[in-house]
Amino acid sequence: MTTDKRFLVTKETAWCPGCGNFGIINAMSEALDGLGLKPHEVLYVSGIGQAGKTPHYIKGNVLNTLHGRTLPTATGAKLANSELTVIAIGGDGDGYAEGGNHFLHALRKNVNITYLVHDNQVFGLTKGQASPRTDQGMVTGTTPSGSTYEAFNPLAVAISLKGSFVARSYAGDREHLVKTLQAAIQHEGFAFIDILQPCVTFNKVNTYQWYRERVYDLNADPDYDPSNQIMAWERSWEWGDKIPIGIFYQKARPTLDQSKSVIQKQPLVKQELVSEHVQEIINQFQA
Amino acid sequence: MHALKTFNILIGGEAGQGLVSVGNILLRAITKEGWYLFAHQDYESRIRGGHNFFKFRLANQPVYAGENRIDLLVALDKTSINRHQEDLGEAGIVFYDPKVVGKEIDQPNFLPISFVDIAVEQGQLIVMANAVAAGAIWALLSDNLTNLVAVLTEMFKEKGSAIVEGNVKVAEAGFNFVRQSFAEIQRPEKPADQSKRIVLQGNQALPSGALAAGVKFMSAYPMTPATGVTEFIAAYGEKCSVIMEQAEDEIAAINMAIGAAYAGVRAMTATSGGGFALMTEALGYAGAAEIPVVVINAQRPGPSTGLPTRTEQGDLLFAVTTSFSDFPKAVLAPGDVEEAFYLMSTAFNLAERYQMPVIVLSDQHLADSYQTVAPFDLSKIAIDRGAVVNGAATSDKYLRYRDTDSGISPRLYPGFGEGLVVSAGDEHDEAGHLVEDIESRVKMMDKRMRKMIGVYNEALDPVTYGSDQPEYVLIGFGSTKGAIREAVDLLETYGYPGLAVHLPQVYPLPASLAKILKGPGKKFIVESNFTGQLYRLLSMEFAWKADGRVRRYDGRPINAEYIIDWLIGGES
Numbered sequence: 001m002t003t004d005k006r007f008l009v010t011k012e013t014a015w016c017p018g019c020g021n022f023g024i025i026n027a028m029s030e031a032l033d034g035l036g037l038k039p040h041e042v043l044y045v046s047g048i049g050q051a052g053k054t055p056h057y058i059k060g061n062v063l064n065t066l067h068g069r070t071l072p073t074a075t076g077a078k079l080a081n082s083e084l085t086v087i088a089i090g091g092d093g094d095g096y097a098e099g100g101n102h103f104l105h106a107l108r109k110n111v112n113i114t115y116l117v118h119d120n121q122v123f124g125l126t127k128g129q130a131s132p133r134t135d136q137g138m139v140t141g142t143t144p145s146g147s148t149y150e151a152f153n154p155l156a157v158a159i160s161l162k163g164s165f166v167a168r169s170y171a172g173d174r175e176h177l178v179k180t181l182q183a184a185i186q187h188e189g190f191a192f193i194d195i196l197q198p199c200v201t202f203n204k205v206n207t208y209q210w211y212r213e214r215v216y217d218l219n220a221d222p223d224y225d226p227s228n229q230i231m232a233w234e235r236s237w238e239w240g241d242k243i244p245i246g247i248f249y250q251k252a253r254p255t256l257d258q259s260k261s262v263i264q265k266q267p268l269v270k271q272e273l274v275s276e277h278v279q280e281i282i283n284q285f286q287a
Numbered sequence: 288m289h290a291l292k293t294f295n296i297l298i299g300g301e302a303g304q305g306l307v308s309v310g311n312i313l314l315r316a317i318t319k320e321g322w323y324l325f326a327h328q329d330y331e332s333r334i335r336g337g338h339n340f341f342k343f344r345l346a347n348q349p350v351y352a353g354e355n356r357i358d359l360l361v362a363l364d365k366t367s368i369n370r371h372q373e374d375l376g377e378a379g380i381v382f383y384d385p386k387v388v389g390k391e392i393d394q395p396n397f398l399p400i401s402f403v404d405i406a407v408e409q410g411q412l413i414v415m416a417n418a419v420a421a422g423a424i425w426a427l428l429s430d431n432l433t434n435l436v437a438v439l440t441e442m443f444k445e446k447g448s449a450i451v452e453g454n455v456k457v458a459e460a461g462f463n464f465v466r467q468s469f470a471e472i473q474r475p476e477k478p479a480d481q482s483k484r485i486v487l488q489g490n491q492a493l494p495s496g497a498l499a500a501g502v503k504f505m506s507a508y509p510m511t512p513a514t515g516v517t518e519f520i521a522a523y524g525e526k527c528s529v530i531m532e533q534a535e536d537e538i539a540a541i542n543m544a545i546g547a548a549y550a551g552v553r554a555m556t557a558t559s560g561g562g563f564a565l566m567t568e569a570l571g572y573a574g575a576a577e578i579p580v581v582v583i584n585a586q587r588p589g590p591s592t593g594l595p596t597r598t599e600q601g602d603l604l605f606a607v608t609t610s611f612s613d614f615p616k617a618v619l620a621p622g623d624v625e626e627a628f629y630l631m632s633t634a635f636n637l638a639e640r641y642q643m644p645v646i647v648l649s650d651q652h653l654a655d656s657y658q659t660v661a662p663f664d665l666s667k668i669a670i671d672r673g674a675v676v677n678g679a680a681t682s683d684k685y686l687r688y689r690d691t692d693s694g695i696s697p698r699l700y701p702g703f704g705e706g707l708v709v710s711a712g713d714e715h716d717e718a719g720h721l722v723e724d725i726e727s728r729v730k731m732m733d734k735r736m737r738k739m740i741g742v743y744n745e746a747l748d749p750v751t752y753g754s755d756q757p758e759y760v761l762i763g764f765g766s767t768k769g770a771i772r773e774a775v776d777l778l779e780t781y782g783y784p785g786l787a788v789h790l791p792q793v794y795p796l797p798a799s800l801a802k803i804l805k806g807p808g809k810k811f812i813v814e815s816n817f818t819g820q821l822y823r824l825l826s827m828e829f830a831w832k833a834d835g836r837v838r839r840y841d842g843r844p845i846n847a848e849y850i851i852d853w854l855i856g857g858e859s
Contacts, residue, residue, distance in 0.1 A: 040704065059683075065572065263530070282485070
């Protein structure tokens with residue numbers, strides 16, 4: 001394993017001091033260095049929100065796209081150049097509200113990318129409105145009497161759709177996050193990590209201390225079987241005094257790029273542009 | 288040149304009766320037999336029932352649009368007679384099945400043919416009634432079955448020899464029935480030239496043109512009338528090593544294409560107005576992030592779901608002004624199948640040269656209408672991928688948005704070198720990272736918009752036809768091209784010299800158009816929408832006023848007679 005630091009992280013960021021994003025970006029840097037990757041081999045596709053800015057602060061190729069559209073954009077890039085290590089990054093508003101439909105279909109199709117959701121249970125960049133992940137009762141700018149909705153459970157959804165790699169980690173546990181990121185990047189298929197992340201400015205409920213008292217490593221239990229979909233689904237609903245983190249579910253199945261016969265030998269971007277078969281195709285219009 | 292002689296056949300029936308298959312058989316057989324052809328389809332947004340028709344215009348010289356008159360009406364349902372008999376020409380005849388119509392019609396030009404019974408009498412399947420009709424029609428077109436049999440054989444060969452033989456047998460029966468019933472058959476005049484021709488529709492020409500232009504990736508969500516493009520790439524993509532990915536919605540479709548284009552392949556999507564509306568935010572993104580992507584918008588009448596299977600040119604201003612704020616883009620508007628084929632490479636070249644979205648406006652009339660044209664010549668297609676740096680020579684000093692005189696910053700495909708490709712829709716610096724300062728904003732906005740000088744300078748010239756001293760100048764874009772040309776021919780026969788002006792590019796408009804607008808003749812804008820969107824666009828861009836407008840917004844295609852009627856009827 002190489003020891004030089006390639007995935008350098010910028011000091012200058014637009015984030016609040018103490019933001020959970022710092023824990024995530026430092027873990028990403030360590031995980032990518034540890035895997036021996038080079039920055040130009042990696043493409044981050046990010047959305048809009050504080051999480052969406054992450055790739056601008058770490059070495060690599062960046063496609064900072066529209067709010068909610070990380071997954072289709074990353075899917076197109078991966079299909080065009082399947083040699084790139086593609087990591088999609090967004091917040092819980094970006095991925096579960098604006099981009100919810102894409103999440104379902106990326107899971108179904110098993111797109112061979114890593115998807116990181118910085119889950120702070122609130123809209124940070126727009127200053128603290130409720131997100132799909134906001135717990136019931138929480139007071140925010142758009143829910144002055146407290147949120148009345150059931151919080152979205154991304155893990156339960158991902159497991160139900162047989163997401164091939166479904167995990168949760170925590171921005172405050174560097175070691176766990178690095179380990180989980182590396183497992184996700186090495187996974188063949190759609191590797192999804194919901195990363196619990198305190199928002200020090202707008203979420204006064206789900207704080208570092210709140211998480212510290214609750215999170216525990218699911219995979220430390222020798223009886224937990226991450227290939228068991230039912231067990232994983234049941235565990236995904238545990239939220240309260242105890243919050244499990246770890247790989248909930250992992251089961252290999254064919255990936256989207258494996259299903260495309262035309263890119264099995266060479267990525268699309270390295271192929272001849274115009275096929276020799278075009279003439280045959282237009283010949284069919286001869287009567 | 289011989290005088291234009293045309294012969295028009297309309298076959299009408301319910302959805303589900305196999306009109307499309309009999310239509311496809313006749314298209315090929317008629318072309319093989321040597322006529323020039325224009326054929327259009329009229330269908331409803333349903334899978335069974337209703338009333339659909341296929342109308343063929345056979346001619347002794349090239350034809351570019353449909354014509355009102357019907358010379359042979361083939362009624363596979365009762366509605367075909369009720370709805371279309373008023374268009375029968377003086378010598379027009381009708382083939383009908385008395386069982387379907389419910390009675391015998393005692394008129395000399397109505398010939399009862401029991402399509403279903405003939406198929407069954409020949410010991411064949413009821414579905415082959417269509418082949419009986421094809422054979423009956425063929426009796427008016429040829430004295431032998433050679434070309435029809437060749438096409439039937441080709442079309443059904445995958446279904447096995449029993450099906451081929453059955454279809455041939457019933458077609459022969461239909462053919463013989465008509466020959467025995469008509470003492471003397473007047474055959475439509477054939478062209479003097481028997482040049483090699485192909486026959487196809489816009490929804491085949493556009494994707495064929497895209498394949499010839501080197502499209503490698505398409506993502507789309509099905510929507511009439513664009514679905515034909517998508518299915519064509521899905522069907523032939525694999526052979527050409529192209530990926531067609533069906534997306535979960537149009538927003539995903541355009542963003543997948545943008546992702547693929549960023550990674551370095553030629554990428555596109557196809558949709559209609561509703562889907563195009565959903566794509567507009569991403570088109571602005573492609574403008575800001577300078578990612579080349581091609582979007583085909585096959586227009587249909589709106590607003591909203593509108594008339595899903597009909598035609599309109601109502602998205603012109605929406606396409607030209609698409610997405611919020613200002614960014615470089617181009618909008619092309621092919622007018623016929625030939626232009627549709629060749630303009631796809633223009634679209635990709637423009638998109639990549641200027642690193643911007645290019646919209647290709649089609650519509651249901653272009654998408655679904657068939658035309659005979661000269662075989663496409665692949666050697667005419669030039670591919671220009673624009674400025675791309677050699678990846679191996681790059682370092683981490685590479686600037687994706689380097690400020691240049693032309694505004695064009697040479698691209699690097701991510702992963703092709705040490706250079707990092709950083710793209711964003713937020714305002715960014717030359718490296719692609721987010722900035723908010725005044726100086727950077729102005730510099731980057733200027734850089735992007737400077738590209739429009741190049742786009743403008745190479746804008747496609749108007750395609751003109753007719754007199755250089757016209758009394759009437761008819762100006763249009765997209766699928767009205769053929770109708771306008773034929774209207775100019777009609778005007779000529781009435782003694783009025785005319786000029787047809789077709790705009791294959793509607794944004795940015797070429798400088799050369801100004802000369803035409805200021806030139807001789809009364810100017811009329813011909814278009815299929817309510818408010819006269821081309822008229823408004825020309826007024827806006829050239830501070831100019833036309834002498835009149837010809838509009839249609841009932842969802843049906845404009846033809847030459849429609850234009851002349853409006854010119855006589857008048858509307859200022």
